[in-house]
Amino acid sequence: MDFRLSDDHTMIADAAARLADDKLRPLAETLDEGGGRAELLENLNLLAQNGFMGLNIRGEYGGTEAGTVGFALAVNALARACASTAVTVSVSNMVAEVIQAVGSPDHRATYLPRLCDGTYPAGAFCLTETGAGSDPAGMRMAARMDGNEWVLNGSKLYITSAEYAGLFVVWAVTDPDAGKGRGISCFLVEADTPGIVIGKAERKMGQTGSATNEVHFQDCRIPASAVVGEVHDGFRIAVSELAGGRIGIGALALGIGQAAMQAARDYMLEREQFGRKLADMQGLQWMLADRETDLEAARLLVLQAAWLKDKGQPFSRAASMAKLFASEAAQRATYTALQIHGGAGYVKDYPLERYARDARITTIYEGTSEIQRLIIARETLKAVA
Numbered sequence: 001m002d003f004r005l006s007d008d009h010t011m012i013a014d015a016a017a018r019l020a021d022d023k024l025r026p027l028a029e030t031l032d033e034g035g036g037r038a039e040l041l042e043n044l045n046l047l048a049q050n051g052f053m054g055l056n057i058r059g060e061y062g063g064t065e066a067g068t069v070g071f072a073l074a075v076n077a078l079a080r081a082c083a084s085t086a087v088t089v090s091v092s093n094m095v096a097e098v099i100q101a102v103g104s105p106d107h108r109a110t111y112l113p114r115l116c117d118g119t120y121p122a123g124a125f126c127l128t129e130t131g132a133g134s135d136p137a138g139m140r141m142a143a144r145m146d147g148n149e150w151v152l153n154g155s156k157l158y159i160t161s162a163e164y165a166g167l168f169v170v171w172a173v174t175d176p177d178a179g180k181g182r183g184i185s186c187f188l189v190e191a192d193t194p195g196i197v198i199g200k201a202e203r204k205m206g207q208t209g210s211a212t213n214e215v216h217f218q219d220c221r222i223p224a225s226a227v228v229g230e231v232h233d234g235f236r237i238a239v240s241e242l243a244g245g246r247i248g249i250g251a252l253a254l255g256i257g258q259a260a261m262q263a264a265r266d267y268m269l270e271r272e273q274f275g276r277k278l279a280d281m282q283g284l285q286w287m288l289a290d291r292e293t294d295l296e297a298a299r300l301l302v303l304q305a306a307w308l309k310d311k312g313q314p315f316s317r318a319a320s321m322a323k324l325f326a327s328e329a330a331q332r333a334t335y336t337a338l339q340i341h342g343g344a345g346y347v348k349d350y351p352l353e354r355y356a357r358d359a360r361i362t363t364i365y366e367g368t369s370e371i372q373r374l375i376i377a378r379e380t381l382k383a384v385a
């Protein structure tokens with residue numbers, strides 16, 4: 001077994017880290033305070049020009065072919081500088097992967113180059129509704145055929161990047177009489193389609209630089225060809241694509257935790273109390289050791305899940321474990337790092353309080369920790385049976 005990254009993977013991680021340091025980190029605080037939208041869009045374009053918007057997409061569509069390991073490493077490096085930008089990149093890559101995995105040749109040829117080259121600043125993944133979060137099969141949004149068009153009616157909630165996405169992957173009920181989760185289809189909707197209304201922007205605890213909105217579909221007409229995969233088979237697509245997305249969120253959470261602990265390490269080496277460095281105090285050393293062990297375990301889980309996906313092996317259990325562990329490790333790491341900074345951790349002159357707020361959502365979106373445990377238990381019991 002060889003735990004070293006390949007040269008290609010190292011190159012991707014280094015390139016992402018350089019871009020993150022040069023462009024993302026200097027903007028992170030401004031984004032956190034609610035400004036910098038134009039600069040965020042410039043950065044998204046730069047990320048696209050550098051191949052970060054189609055990391056696991058084939059070269060013929062403008063993708064980077066970096067695989068899932070490359071995707072995870074890139075999102076991780078970006079998140080160490082700016083979680084708001086990293087989540088936009090992670091979700092947009094997930095949208096591209098849906099199209100590559102189950103889109104028609106026309107969908108791939110039309111939309112993948114636009115997502116990869118930055119023509120679309122981002123893609124949006126529209127699954128959640130007011131009454132359907134952890135249980136998306138309970139969705140109400142409807143799509144009915146009228147002539148040769150689908151007509152979408154309903155609302156989605158908490159949609160990442162809705163304000164600047166060029167393309168929406170949208171799930172809607174196409175057969176209300178089918179059993180739960182059976183009569184749902186998946187559609188591609190271009191942002192300028194009449195009938196899409198971007199609703200309320202959520203005011204959030206963290207990751208405030210990324211847009212999160214309600215999206216309303218009001219008699220929104222799209223061609224029959226906008227269905228992705230088979231009609232009524234959309235729920236299966238959502239479930240399987242979310243598993244890949246969880247690797248991205250695990251990598252992102254890990255990045256925030258790593259940034260926080262790196263700051264804590266630096267602070268311990270510099271700050272003195274009682275006539276000695278914080279680094280010389282065993283109580284703090286143990287806190288550091290526990291969190292570093294956590295983050296290393298999270299890193300290995302994320303990379304293992306990514307590797308399994310790249311090898312075409314079942315990876316849903318591993319992806320849930322990676323997302324669960326990395327997101328919870330990120331809570332521990334950001335709070336420990338904040339504590340190690342004392343009062344400096346709590347004030348906005350340092351990024352520690354932002355890291356703690358940015359990490360918080362990672363145990364919630366793309367499936368809460370409770371839902372990850374449910375998946376892990378189900379898969380484990382299935383394996384035993």
Ligand SMILES: Cc1cc2nc3c(=O)[nH]c(=O)nc-3n(C[C@H](O)[C@H](O)[C@H](O)COP(=O)(O)OP(=O)(O)OC[C@H]3O[C@@H](n4cnc5c(N)ncnc54)[C@H](O)[C@@H]3O)c2cc1C
Nearest residue numbers: 125126127128133134158159160212364365366367368370
């Ligand atoms: C900032 C942000 C960005 C988001 N981005 C997107 C996006 O781009 N696209 C999208 O479609 N969605 C998005 N979401 C939605 C997100 O995925 C959901 O919020 C999440 O899945 C939880 O759903 P919910 O909020 O309805 O909580 P609920 O499902 O109502 O859950 C409430 C609580 O009950 C627990 N719970 C629920 N069911 C069970 C169970 N069976 N067993 C044990 N516990 C359970 C949950 O874990 C949670 O603690 C985003 C959310 C936020 C806040």
